[in-house]
Amino acid sequence: MERIKCRLGLANGLIVPYVGRKGGLAMLWAREVDLEIKSYSQNHIDAVISDTERNFKWRLTGGDDRIYLRLDRAFANLEWCEKFGDMRVHHLPDSTSDHCAFLVSASVTQRQSRAKRFHFEAMWVKNAECKSIIKNSWGMDSDLGTLEGVMANLNRCAAELLKWSSNVFGQIPKKIQTKRIELNSLTLQDKDGALSTKINSLRKEINDLLDDEEIYWGQRAKAH
Template identity: 25%
Template sequence: MSLLSWNCRGLGNRRTVRALVKVINKQDPNIVFLIETKSDLDWMLKVRDWCKYKNGFIVPSRGSSGGLALFWKKEIRLDIQTYSHSHIDAWVDGEDGIGWWHLTGFYGEPYTSKRGESWQTLKHLHGTSSLPWLIIGDFNEITSVAEKEGGSNRTRQQMKYFVDTINFCGLKEVRFTGPLFTWLYLKEDGSQIRERLDRALATVEWFHLFPMAKLVHLTSSVSDHSPLFLQFYAKPRKQKMGRVFRFESMWLKDPRCEAIVENAWDDGLLGGSDDVLNKCLES
């Protein structure tokens, strides 16, 4: 199973839609979470069809801002729980009989003065389910000064609120590969501001289900945010041990031993040595 999350910064133009279709065709995610679609319901239903997904849940934009969408393949069992203009919350039935888990596609408040509302939303969602939980999206915040380059300094208190929320919810970072920064802003003077605003966080229980989960920061030329591609890699099942053959020296004292081995070899020859051993054990 795999998931693509992307703040696409508007899907109203065909160029961005083509870029979305291209990354979906290449990565083939089972679930897609889109942020800042800046599009209404009718247009997003067309986008879903162009991306060749049968199922979808759409939160239309408010005018020319916001907008969320969640698409998933027909073979995926997914139940929407709650939604707002900042999140889509769902339960997903995992593959290979691993059971249901909790997915939240998240978009943090872009305005600093309202960022506290985002953390209250996460704390509320934390209490709605005991299922293994994954949150992915654009949080519009960083956890440390190392996640920012250029521009004015972020206040430590502002970052602390985010870190405190992560700890309150019992979340940990999903390790990633690719560029550190997921958002780029080019200023008029040619200088850049780069930050890690997009990420995936999960509970310990979710990591138990998907211990080999791999997050990749992709690149895109049509948005100032990087798409995130998450591959789940479920925990491999333990292989059931077959019958183990052990030779006992006491068998040599049994007068039937030689005849049993000869007959087993004659009967099981076409099936190979495993068949010969099984016939010996059955005699």
């Protein structure tokens, strides 16, 4: 949940911890939102939001009291829809849960795209190939004695690292989900322990990916 909080850049939140392998709820909100928690339990969180611009208060309640039923939907009455016609509910799938988190936010107007700033990912240094990528791409056909040459090297090195990262790491949450499905399938097939070596190897791969994911979002949390 902390990863989702960092990913969305939300400052405030109430997290109800899970018990054993069941339950667990969270409500996160931006710093500028006037939200008051009224009550909470293992099965629900109830809050009131005050909107001073519209001179309107509304109730936000979330929960799950049927663990066998997935209701990944949001409901609102007509009065709320009329006052907040620009609001949308977005599903945020996460590799650590079979439920989706909800993001309630205003419709985002399309903005002109701009180039993303390059970030050196801390998780790259865990891979021995990272050093080779930098070594092979640095100093190629560029004069390091000039500012233009140094900038050309930096840009080329960044491009090579991003291309390498895309091939090696790819979409980490999707990889985690795919490997968890594979692990579940192998576990069900392993009646006599013959697949234990493969299962343990797959578990290690998943744990390594989870570590990479934690490093990835931890680095972005520090940046904010």
